[in-house]
Each structure stands twice: as C-alpha cells, then as structure tokens.
Amino acid sequence: MTEMYALGTFNRDGGPRWPGVVRDGKVAALQDILPDCPATLLDIFENWERLSLAIDNAVARAPGDAWRDEDLFVAHLPLKPENLFGAGANYRNHVIELVVDSGAGGFQDLSREERRERATREMDERAASGMPFIWVGLRSGIAGPARGLTIPYDMEQVDWELELAVVIGKSARRVSREDALDYVAGYTIANDITARELVSRPDLKALGMDWLACKSAPGFHILGPYITPARFVSDPQKLHIRLSLNGEVKQDEGTSDMIFDVARLVEFASSYAQLQPGDIIMTGSPSGNGTHYNRFLRDGDVMVGEIEGILGKQVIRCSAEAP
Template sequence: MTELPCIAFGRFADGADPFTGVVADGRVGAVADLLPGWPDTGVEGLLDDWDDHVAALRRRLAEDPSPLRFAEHELRRLAPVAPRQLLAAGMNYRTHVIDLMVDSGVGSRPDMSVEEIRAEVTAVMDERARSGTPLVFAGLPSSICGPDDDVHLRADAERNDWELELAAVIGRPGRDVALEDALECVAGWTIVNDLTARDLVPRTDAGPVSVDWLRSKCAPTYKPTGPYVVPAACVADPQDLTITLRLNGEIMQHESTADMVFDVAAIIAYLSREVQLLPGDVVLTGSPAGNGTHHGRFLRDGDRIEAEITGLGVQRNHCVGGAG
C-alpha cells in the first residue's frame, strides 16, 4: 500500500493573482488544479469538507505528484489564513512564567532569595494548572502578516519583543465543547509570532494594574503567521513539538509544547465555554521561555527572526524601523 504523504496548505503569489496551494516535499501545486470544480476561496474555503479534502489530496499526490508544479522558493509565501477571530492564551508555559517572576524579583516577601521565589512561583503554577483556567485575550486579524514579510516595529516603543507560538486553526463551530472532544475542532496547525511592545503594555493612566493589549500587540505586522496550515492528521501530538526562535542566528527560544500549563485541548474547551468558536478562527496557545525580556535584548531595525515549530515550517522575517 502506498504511503500517503504529509501535506500542508498555504497561500502563494507567483506574480499573478494569489492562489491556495498544497505543499508536499518542498513543492507546491494549486489546490484548484487538484480538486476540479473547487473555487479558490482560500484555505478557509476547504474547511466545510476538510477531512475529505485532505484525504483526497493525500491520495492523489501519492499516486501522481506531477501537479506540484512549483518549488517553494519560486513563490512568495503569504499568510495562509485570514481569520474572523484571533484568540490568544497568555502566561501558558511554566518555565516562561517562572523565569518572568524570578527575573522581576517578584515574591511574597521582599527578602526572598532567587531559589525561594522560584519555589514559590512553581507551587503557584502547579495549583493554577490543577484548579485554574487559561488566561485568554482577543487580538486583531489586521495585525497578521506573511511568514516572510517585513515586521514594521513601532517607533514609539523601545522593547519590541518576540513570542513564538503554536496556533490551532479551528475547523468547525464550537460551543461548550467537552475536553475530550476539543481537539476534534482543530483542522490544522500553524505558527504565529505574537510580537509585543512591552513598554506599551502597562496603562498607568488607567490604574496601577491596567494593561493595554491593543497598543502593545495589534499593530500591523505584529503577527507573522504561517507559512502553512498543516492538517491535524499530519501532526501526531501537538504537545510534543519543539518551538525554536533564532535572532540573527542565535537561539533565543527552544522549548517543547509539553511545557504548557494548559494543553491545547484545555484552551479550546475553555474558549468554547466563553465564546462561539468559528471555522477559520486562529487560537494561539502561549509562548515559551526565552523572550527578549528574559535575555535583556529587544528587536531592532535590521534584525532577522527565524522561527520554526517541528513539522510546521519556518518563518523568516526582517525587522524594519522601531525606536531610534
């Protein structure tokens, strides 16, 4: 029996109108050429019959890969999705949160040692995982850009930071979904770098504990997305992937998705109790340790970010502008 290839979906431009493509082994073919009669309505247009489309394309390409007419490098890669809703989990990696608290010297007593702070925060994280719920906020789809596009840093912020994240693309409506059924809502997986202007997060004019996710996270190009949507059928375990971000070639983030406080299923189940999940929604699942805050190094004009997650491809973004 012929082994079915793993595939991915993306949006591409080759000098003409953008098209939806299927990717296998470094080559790209137009989905419309492989599914006769399918109008090219983007990756979202495949979601109504997602499982059947994925299975049909895998079988077709196993038999005949010749419709994969392009090499990836011949095409401009665009953001693979244009979601109606963009939802993001925060403070969702144990090591990341513990490092933040230790780096900030935040403990219950002012005289606590680093080891005491770490032990205290670890206990808090254990209890949060046991009895708490995910912290989720909404973003703006207008902040999405492509996996190779320039990132235009805000000139009014000096601490523009990276936050590489695994993101789930929702494939079916979800409301009050049981935990054990939550992953069935996922059509596929992609990569999102949830850039944050750290110095714009606090809003001291609105109170001592107020935060502003709009200014700090939603500027245009602050969500490089893609390169592809990899079907759930091609990802064995979303909690066993490695997230790696390199800044100018130096590894800054390198962590397993196993370090999540709340796994993907828990995030989706929680969200479905609070909001109506819609096909095409993108759900970010948090960023691991290794942000610029930890390294004391933030994004500057001319920086190059290379970001990847196991089996999902690589983003390559160049930073432009920013604070002088």
C-alpha cells in the first residue's frame, strides 16, 4: 500500500490556492506530480473513482524535489461541499452528559442521579431500536481552520463540538449499511460550533431545536485542514477524538461511543437524500463540550483538534466580533 498521505488546499504568501498532498511534514502540488489533475479538491472528489488510484501512483513516484516543508504553506478549507449534513446527539456519553448537566429533554425536575439513569436508559433504547437524527447545514457557514472563528457579538454561549467528518466519493442513494463505506472517499476533522442559548425556541417549544439560529453563523462549520483517504482508515469506529482549549484537554473520546456508526449514518442519509461526491457528513460530537464545564468560547481562545488516525491538526483561533 502507498505510504499514508492526505489531501489539502494550499497557498503561499497570499498567492493562488491549489490542491496538494501532505506526507511526513512535506507538501507537493498535485498538478506538479499528476499534470492532468483537476484544479480543486471538490473536482477531484467528484471524480474520485477515476482519480484515487492515479493519485496513489503519482505520490509513490513523486521525486524528492517535488516536496516542500509543510510549514511554508497555509492550509485552507480543503473543499466546500455542495451539501453538508450533521448527525445530532450521536455520542452516548455526550447526550447523557448534556442531560445530566442541563436537564435537557424535559428532565429539569429530576436529580442529577435520576437524570443519568433516565438518559442512560433512553440512549440504550435508541441504539437498539432508534434512528439517527441528521440536520442540514448552510454552505455559508463552512470555513477552514486558517480563517479563525469570529464569535458573534450577540451570542453568549458559543460552544465547541469536535467531530469526525465523512467525505462522500460517489453518488449514493438508498445504499445499504453493508455497502455504505464503499461510498466514503475520505475523512477529515470538523468542529461544528453551536450557540447553546439559541438551541431551543421558548416561543415554539413544540417545534424543537432552532438549527438556523444556533448553528448557522458564518464560519460555524469548520472543516480540515486535510482529508485522509478512506483506504488509510481501516475502521472509522476505532479512532480517537481530542480537543484542547488553550492547552487544556476538554474532549477525549473514541468514535466507538457513537450511537449510530458511520455506515449507518451514510445509509440513513442516503435513504432520504441524494448524496453527491464531495458531500460531507459530520458524525456527531463526543462528550466534553463547554456546557459540561460551564465554559464557552471567548476572544483569544485557541482550540486544537486532533483525531488519531486522521492526518492533520486543526488549530482555530477565536476573536470577538465588534458590535
């Protein structure tokens, strides 16, 4: 097998952006090592079945002088998908933690012990006989980590949610769970930012969460820096997610805690929507969000996100929006 690599979108000194390969701390421009390669990663993933082996071969053959130090370049949003999907409440410990800490779901009148017991029971029942919950994100909310996160001046509880994200590699409609991973081209890191105080609408409680208000500000769906081809990830349920805030670890959980695994999410999403090459599914956030610590994002914060088995480190610097 070709040595592990990832794909990204790079530039240097403010110049044009181009798709490249990163391996062992070095970057090569794809069009230098594969001259007929499309000019964007979205175009590449739209032709992934045709190009994936060609990229493998080009990386293996690339001469030493094609590679430059990774630190010389800026890694931008790797690609901007036509469709972005997010799995809600998809980590067992995360949901239990939210219920215990906030009483979410109508459990405000219960003690913390009673909340934990009820939430644990409900999550076990959901895993056994329930269905995933998937929402749709806005393209205007998608950004790369190099852009940084601007915290809106009128939001007070802006929270982090580090996640594994799936990149679709071929058109998928009504695929089975058994075949679902065949439609996955790669994986990347996502941080799906949420304004917690805007999750529920007090005037329309029966309608549930307000996804527009709490998750759609510019730059709230942070993807990248790189996309690791799926062939290098033998089992997406055996990865480990870790987020630190200003050097202090906040999220530290394995993808094995997902209530519905990656294959089930692809199956479920494709049963209702036509998934296109380059589309992304964010698979849900593990425990350790700001609600648990009663600590939300502030001006000057730095988040570092990593997923063991996925190349790249997501570094996000936060700044406050001026009123």
